[in-house]
Amino acid sequence: MPVTTEPRMYLNGKIVDYADCKVHAFSSAVKYGAGVFEGLRGYWNDQAKQLYVFRLREHMERLRFGLKAMRYADIPPLAELERAIVEVSRANNIRATAHFRLIAFLDGDDELATVGPTGVVAGAVVRGSSPRIESGMTAMISSYTRIADNAMPPRVKCTANYVNNRAAELEARAAGYDGALMLTQEGKLSEASGACCFLVRNGKLITPDLASDILESITRETVIELARTTLGLTVEERRIDRSELVAADEMFACGSGWEVIPIVSVGRIDVGAGKPGPVTRAVQKAYFDVVHGRTNQHAGWLTPVW
Numbered sequence: 001m002p003v004t005t006e007p008r009m010y011l012n013g014k015i016v017d018y019a020d021c022k023v024h025a026f027s028s029a030v031k032y033g034a035g036v037f038e039g040l041r042g043y044w045n046d047q048a049k050q051l052y053v054f055r056l057r058e059h060m061e062r063l064r065f066g067l068k069a070m071r072y073a074d075i076p077p078l079a080e081l082e083r084a085i086v087e088v089s090r091a092n093n094i095r096a097t098a099h100f101r102l103i104a105f106l107d108g109d110d111e112l113a114t115v116g117p118t119g120v121v122a123g124a125v126v127r128g129s130s131p132r133i134e135s136g137m138t139a140m141i142s143s144y145t146r147i148a149d150n151a152m153p154p155r156v157k158c159t160a161n162y163v164n165n166r167a168a169e170l171e172a173r174a175a176g177y178d179g180a181l182m183l184t185q186e187g188k189l190s191e192a193s194g195a196c197c198f199l200v201r202n203g204k205l206i207t208p209d210l211a212s213d214i215l216e217s218i219t220r221e222t223v224i225e226l227a228r229t230t231l232g233l234t235v236e237e238r239r240i241d242r243s244e245l246v247a248a249d250e251m252f253a254c255g256s257g258w259e260v261i262p263i264v265s266v267g268r269i270d271v272g273a274g275k276p277g278p279v280t281r282a283v284q285k286a287y288f289d290v291v292h293g294r295t296n297q298h299a300g301w302l303t304p305v306w
Ligand code: PMP
Pocket: 039, 165, 191, 192, 193, 194, 195, 196, 214, 215, 216, 217, 218, 219, 220, 254, 255, 256, 257
């Protein structure tokens, strides 16, 4: 089912109607997939009557890094990018949990070496958690290898990169799975089609390290921090063999959109007992408490809209 984007959007400094939020069909964004984007969430806290955007600054810093890596001539200031998300929330009077997307794209009609001008678009979809947060998801190991850092760096959240993720996701769905896990060119675990992954073994969290061709996920970093501090768990960041997935007691995927989703089987082999496990449940609780602003800890990660 298509998503329902809220009727007011942000385009190049202005709030515009959805129907008027257009770029030229010959822009480099369309020709070459020259866009860098962010997906992030705002969480509604009914007690505080507040919408908290989660780690807005970190998302926009990552976007700016991506623009630098893509050699954009004009990198919008942090404050302007942050303001786009707050303005979209206010323009649509969002008082519910929502997912935001912001894309900084190359607006010029020119050849491969175009570096400007930079366009910025942002919109919102009011959307709560997936039911898979409770039930967990099934996954397959994709036959598509994760793109490599020296070809199309996964660290850069560039729109063109997602040809790789889409191939994996579509293959998984066609095969009857909920989602896909991808391996690096060396055959080590990389990430899911739109999220990072964690294994739980003997009470310890294990996740692919940052050189495993993954996005430097903000949720991954959040989970590592909460696991170590709030939950007192050991976290290892390292290379992970494919066979270690079979040895894991639990697995979960995490991302701003996916949140923390248990992975209950991989390639029809149960992960542990084949259902969401206690460590995953503890990570979910710690995560949802923080993002909703139900704890005083990490208030600096929340940007209030109202
Ligand atoms: N990996 C990929 C490929 C993604 O698209 C995402 C979603 N942005 C993630 C990981 C998770 O990143 P984050 O926690 O920053 O949303």
